[in-house]
Amino acid sequence: MLPTRKAFRALAPLVALTMGGCSGFDNSTLNVAVIGEADDPFQSGKEVTASGQLIRAATVEGLVAFDEKGRVIPALADRWIVTDDGQSYIFRLRDGDWASGDPISAESAKKALDTALKSLRRTTFSLDLDGIDEVRVMAGRVIEIRLQRPMPYLLQLLAQPELGLYEDKEGNGPMRMKKIGDVARLTPIDPSTLGLPEIQNWDKRTRNIDLLSLSGPEAVQRFNDGKADLVLGGRIEDFPLTRSVGILRGTIQLDPVVGLFGLQVMNDKGFLADPANREALAMAIDRDALIEQFRLGGWKPTTRIVTPSLDGDLGTIGERWSEQSLEERRAVAAARVRIWQASAKKDGDKEKKAGRAETGSGDGAAAGPQISIWLPQGEGSDILLEKLGSDFAAIGLRLEKAESGDTADLALVDDVARYPRAVWYLNHLSCRAKFGLCSQEADARVSEALAATTPEERAALMTEAEAELTAENVYIPFGSPIRWSLVRGSVDGFATNSWGWHPLMPLAWLPR
Known part of the structure; x- marks a missing residue:
């Protein structure tokens, strides 16, 4: 019998670590700084900042996701087809369970997707989703998204963090987040606990990610001090700070975004x-x-x-x-x-002349x-x-x-x-x-x-x-916008891409 959500919580680590420096973490932890405000990683709601989006994408899977190169990859759906007229996308959901222990079904996925779409009403993002007509259950683990018109980039939209699917108010990974002070600690979820095939030596193949949201100057200083392996979320207002980064510390990476x-x-x-x-x-x-x-x-x-x-x-x-x-x-x-x-x-x-002069000269x-x-x-x-x-x-x-x-x-x-x-x-x-x-x-x-x-x-x-x-x-x-990151040479799982999007799970795989 698979463990329940309550059992997972009971087995969660009880020891909280402080952020006093790199020595406070074991060697298997990757330290990531994201430019923003301290509470950004723990935001909820329709529109969140860069840190919040990274956390949501890491902890709440959608039907599909982005890999580190910005390519659409399977997530809750392991395959899909598009009809010839481009007005129907049919997704077959993967075997496995939600984090609650309930099986992933077409009914539960449809409900979760309908809820996600409804939550985005009256946002700018909802304008891009206007072409969706309805979500239908076709079989036990098959759902269809019917469109009013072709939407060639529907998969890119479904991979956005805002369309992660919740079941019983909980996301399905691929990581779990634990708040430790201002740090968001992200731990990869063993696939076997979600009813997926077991991966041998899971604990030895993956690592935690400790994410801090800091101001631009603080994030770059942390990188220069060797306390961050990666800085994400760079924009034009903080780009001059990169002048302080020496070639031995890492590289400045620019995303080819539009x-x-x-x-x-x-x-x-x-x-x-x-x-x-x-x-x-x-x-x-x-x-x-x-x-x-x-x-x-x-x-x-x-x-x-x-x-x-x-x-x-x-x-x-x-x-x-x-x-x-x-x-x-x-x-x-x-x-x-x-x-x-x-x-x-x-x-x-x-x-x-009319006597209506206002103050000023x-x-x-x-x-x-x-x-x-x-x-x-x-x-x-x-x-x-x-x-x-x-x-x-x-x-x-x-x-x-x-x-x-x-x-x-x-x-x-x-x-x-x-x-x-x-x-x-x-x-x-x-x-x-x-x-x-x-x-x-x-x-x-x-x-x-x-x-x-x-x-x-x-x-x-x-x-x-x-x-x-x-x-x-x-x-x-x-x-075009300017998006930049600071990347230490030892970091794997990072690549520049046209979306400026850098998911956390690829960074959690230990280099071989």
Whole structure:
């Protein structure tokens, strides 16, 4: 008879170790630092940070998962087929049990998947899942996901941490997590305890992972001190910290990701009320110079919302202002600033004559409109702020840092695409996402595209949607996001990939 969940808990280790240094762990433990806040690994809810996603993926399997190279691999489902029309995915569930000891069945898996999908309602991720029609039980261990339309990247979506499946409020591994102070200790689950075939010498082939979530400076310092074997979750704001990493300590690994990296226009007040003025901001930016100080080889700037050359890209939308030099663009943008200033001054004079003058003087208008921007804390953000401030000053605008995204005129968007299709970008910037300005017309074209009957019609409508969103100038693109990790040479089970995703279970296998 298989042990119950209560029996597992009773057999769990009772000795808690402290995080005083590497000497506090045995040699079979891999120490991982993830950039974030201390309580991030223990978050719950719909949307969690990088640490929380890593923990969820490690402890709550979905139908499928990602390996270290970003490839979709079996998890609770050991095989699947896709019908010729692309509108039905049929999964055969593996033999074995849930962590509770109950057998994995189509009924229980359907219930768990329905619950997971329902929990994501009113999130941006739910927009990517809109094509799912229903989940059906086909046989004892076979379920079908029926689609309203083809979703070529459904497997990549099902492998996301948010679609891990709970049974009786508990995940099915492949690891278990124990909280030890601020440390999340992850222990690989012996497959035989889940009704799976036994793996000889399991304890000698796997190791624990001790995960800490720390600020960028703390995580890099821990790596440099030899107390962390791996640092994950690196973004642009902390990239300058990697200058302190010597070649003998490890290597800086960059993931070849695509996605959104730019500025969201948060309101349409004052200078930002006119799309042409919002375009002026985009025209002023020297994108090559923006990233030059980071010394990132291979990074490509773009003025397009959707990363060029993705699947379905017709190539009809090119880079903006390609016929103009940076100086010519800035001259056009500066003229728009002056026109707005003259109009604002004229309106102000009228109000003064009418006795409705507000506090303040005309000096601010003479110095140029002031734009506020929200950026995350970090040296990299300081570099971006200084460079953008210089770019905007070149057209007569003043830039200041805002305390939060809610009060800012502009906010940094820095998100990796879950799948490489235009619809991901357009969903992320849609009115349903409820983040800053948007375009109802662009959303309408996306809806039409999703209802299209041919790939050609769908691609054409997606192109129209991108054009509509571009014309509204509600998002100012820089290029692809930047994701980096620090990896000690002795670490196995890590690989860069296009999703920027680094699961923990592959890291738990001991090197042979």
